[in-house]
Amino acid sequence: MHSWLLIAVMAFTTILIRFMPFLLFKKKVPETIRYLGNALPYCAMAMLVVYCLKEVRFDSLAGFLPELIATVIVVLSYKWKHSAALSILLGTIIYMFLIQRIFV
Numbered sequence: 001m002h003s004w005l006l007i008a009v010m011a012f013t014t015i016l017i018r019f020m021p022f023l024l025f026k027k028k029v030p031e032t033i034r035y036l037g038n039a040l041p042y043c044a045m046a047m048l049v050v051y052c053l054k055e056v057r058f059d060s061l062a063g064f065l066p067e068l069i070a071t072v073i074v075v076l077s078y079k080w081k082h083s084a085a086l087s088i089l090l091g092t093i094i095y096m097f098l099i100q101r102i103f104v
Contacts, residue, residue, distance in 0.1 A: 021033070052067075053067060053071070061103075062103035065098075065103065066095055066098035066099050066102075066103050067095070069094065069095075069098060070091045070092075070094050070095035070098065071091070073090060073091050073094050074087045074088065074090070074091035075087075077090050077091070
């Protein structure tokens with residue numbers, strides 16, 4: 001019984017958080033919120049790129065070449081198909097292949 005109550009409270013809180021912008025901004029969305037909605041996805045992607053490439057070592061070929069190849073494949077596949085899921089999946093597969101088979 002206690003678990004169901006916790007789940008219900010968490011579900012209600014999640015739904016409330018999701019619907020809060022629609023309840024607060026029924027008529028007109030403020031310009032600041034609109035700007036954040038447009039800018040934050042790009043900022044999040046930039047942070048992910050920095051996080052993924054922060055420990056790249058340039059002291060040996062195996063230290064940076066797998067990351068470089070996978071990054072180039074992600075960028076090119078996204079430019080080609082405009083699918084983030086495909087680009088991330090393809091880049092991850094190529095990177096894992098490179099570090100497991102070639103750059104051991």
